[in-house]
Amino acid sequence: MNEISRDAILADVTEVIRDIFDEYEGPVTPDLNAAKVPQWDSLAHVQLMVLLEKKFGIRFKMSEIQSFKNLGDVIASIENAQER
């Protein structure tokens, strides 16, 4: 796993997070998850997934969408998809 590419992905993910959770002002780090962001409900989760798919030109599998525990998992999946 490449630290540099992960940082780049995190920067792009952060932009989407800021757009979708406009009321959240805390830090965006790999351990961020729905429990820490009040706006992050199940509806917003699907919306977040769709925005990320669009931004990175990838598709998450349904099983992935439901198993991500935090942003770190999401970033790993994006990195994986990009390497493939």
Place this chain on the structure above:
Amino acid sequence: MLSNVSLEREPAPVTLTNEAIDHYCLSIRRLASQQLGTQEQLRLEQLAKAALRGGVLQKFRPIRLGLLSNRTMSYLISPLLAAGLSRGLLLKAYEAPFDTAALFTLSAQNPFPEDLDAVVIALDEAAFNREGALLDQESERRDVHAAHQYLLQTRDAARKKLNCPTIVATQPDLANRLGSGDAMNPGSTSRFINRLNVMIADGAANGDWICWDLSSLAARVGSELWFDPGQFFVAKTNFRIELAPLIADHLSSVVAAMSGEAGRAIVLDLDNTLWGGVIGDDGLSGIRLGQNSAEGEAYATFQKFILELKRRGVVVTVCSKNNDEIAREPFKTHPDMVLREDDIAVFQSNWNDKATNIKAIGDKLGLGLKSLVFIDDNPAERERVRQELPLVAVPEIGDDPTQFVSRICKSGVFDHVLLNVDDLGRALSYEARAKAAEICAVVGNYEEYLASLRMKMTIARFDKIGRPRITQLISKSNQFNLTTLRLNEEQVRAIEEDPSRMCWQVRLDDRFSTHGIIAIVIVHKSQSEWRIESWLQSCRILERGVEQTLMNEIMRAAAGAAVTRVVGTYIPTDRNAMVEQFYPKLGFTRGSDGVDEAGVQYECNPSGYRTLPSFMEVLHL
């Protein structure tokens, strides 16, 4: 150029002066009218939500919608707010909790807040209890009949619980097919959906509800793109959520049409819009129009489309930077012109800038800027008009004539709910108004002019046939409206039968045209006193002496009922200053009730009323 609103993240406005609010609302409307990418769209929605919380969207017309579906509609709520803004509406949507659609129809429960303007019913085939027996045409017929009954029952529930009209969505045909065999097999899901949609359209034609033709949008997008099985299983949506802004915009055009906010007049550029080339340079024989080339045929087809709009009641006008005589020449003599000079209600051809001319066209027709749609192939002119006149709709038609028709259709600016005969007559009436203004200049003496119009007023009680137009007038008239009393169609229906009220719909004809219903009066009657609860008139027939004649009729009726006091109220709004002196001008005096928050009271004793001069014949039905 967006001076004080942008999509960069910024805090919500807190307090603004009135003038700043005007400006803010126009800016946000302009912003909402642009085509946005996914993230920009999200920012627009958040900006709109913040502005809504900040209470600075009062220039938009508030409309409250209930969303009732057997699938998730939540993703439409924010996009609806954003989509409405581009059409001058503040669309607040409320979704019934998941899986409560049947509960709404079949029980007394009501998940919605009070005061909805409409309930949107979007039920897919799974919401209906079907036999679905294969190869059985009778069973298929029963299934469609049952679905119809169920929708009527849902409509009735909306009527009873919320007293508001319903909008029923046609359903995208997303059925998986084994092949063409499913089209031949009664009982297949795809056949059911197709019949369901025909039934929904027929119901709308019958006046049972308003139809939102969602399936046509899905067909345009394509069902492969429309539906994402993954999202369906995760989020229970039956459309791809990236499409939410498009779907919301489609619904907002129906709501705009229902609320009388759709385009009523088209303002056309000429060169490279109605024909190829520049008439001033290329001359009559040089412009490209008609059967000789693909380009010429495309322009002729576009002109036929304009005529179709005219048949649907849209007023056709021209706004061109040209010498007037040269600009009219093709209309008079070009053999391939589809539009002729008498199709054009106002012909504004000079060297003034377009914004000024568009304003002049609105004035001549007596229409507000928000009713105008500007069509021009030149992107610079479109942008200029958007900047100067944000209320005018300016669809992005591009500069390729083969695309004009589809792009105008897709913009939804001319979407309409059920047309009535009055709508069709209205185009004629606006034209007549422009012509009558010319005659007035010739005649000179205004009384003679009024007499020369040979006007006929017809007064009737509210009835079923007039109800849609009555509701339209009551829900949208702002300027010539004494009390701005708003009623929806269900409330109008209820008031028709109220014995303590006299509800008049007033029609006007003259030798130029049939104006349709142009005035509404609602009077509450008690033994000794009549109160005029609502008096509104269409601004198309100002200065015709309609109000004088109508007041004569009311006072005659009041005198006949031995009433000693008729009370009228003026409730000021920021739009109706034109009728501030309405009652004093008609001989009323300031009432003993004085001024309170309910407005300014005026009164008159019918026995002391001096009949006012009238220039029309009156007929009571």
